[in-house]
Amino acid sequence: MNIADNSVVEIHYTLTDSEGEKIDSSEGGEPLKFLQGAGNIIPGLEREMLGKAVGDKFQVVIAPQDGYGETNPQLIQQMPASAFQGVDKLEVGMVFHAQNSGGQPIQVEIIDIEGDNVTINGNHPLAGVELHFSIEVVSVREASDDEVSHGHAH
Template sequence: MIADQKVVSLNFTVKDTDGQVVDSSEGGAPLVYLHGQKNIIPGLEAALTGKAPGDEFDVTVEPAEGYGDYNEEILQVVPREAFQGVETVEAGMVFTAQTQNGPVQLVVAKVEGEEVTVDPNHPLAGKTLNFSGSVIEVRDATEEELAHGHVHGEGGHHH
C-alpha cells in the first residue's frame, strides 16, 4: 500500500477544468516518485495514500493543494536588455532565471517597448486539476533514496 517512504509508480492523466490534458504519462514512462517527500503536489499525494497496485484514482485538486493560488503581486517588469542574446522576446516565451533560491521558470507576460513583464507563477497556479490514473507498483525505498529524498534509477533521479 502507498505510504510514506514507499516508491510509487503510476500512470496518470491530469486535465484542467475545461477538460484539456495538461500532462499525462500515456505513451511514455510512468511517474515514479518517493511518497511523503513532497515530490508531488499535496492534494494528489494525500489522495494516493493507502492505495495499492491495480487501484485506480480520480481526484480533483484545488489550487491550495496543488500549485497554489495565482499571485499577481509577483509579476516583475525587467528591462529588455536583461534578455541578452535573445533576438525577439514575445509574450508566452519561457525562460529560466537563476535566483538565490535556485532556478525559477519565468513566462513573458507582455512586452511594451523596452519593458518586459515576466511572470514567475507556476503555469498551473490558480488552476483546479483533475487527476486520473492507476497505481502500477509500490515498493520499499532504498536507504540511498530515503537519504536523498527522491527515487533513483529508471523513472527517477540520476546523479
C-alpha cells in the first residue's frame, strides 16, 4: 500500500540541520506514527511522504517555509524583568508558556538579558532552519473512521 491521505503511517527518522547536527531522531525508540493528510507533521514532509511504501528509505530537505516557517522578527520582543512575576532568577535559555495576541498558547525563550530588559523569542525553535530528514517507512495502513474523524492516528 502506498501512502495517501487518510493513511496511518509509521516512520523512523533522523532530523539534522544543514551543518549535519542531529536535532531529533526516533533511532532506538518507537517509530513516529501519524495520520497522513491531517497536518500531524510539517507540510513539506507530509507532501514528500505521498506515494511512498513500506521499506522505502529516502532523504529529503525541507525549506523553512515548508517546515516551521521563517523567523518572524515581530516575535522577538523586549520586556521588563518585572513581567516575569514569581521567577526568582531569570536566565538566558529559560522557556515560558504564554499566549500570542490571538490568545493561542506559544512557547517563548529568553534569548538575552541586559539589566532590567529581557529579550524573548516566540518563534518555534526550528523557525528559519533548513531541515534534513533521513526517513524509513515502517508501516502503512488505511485509517479507521475514528482516526479520520479525530484527525490523528490511534
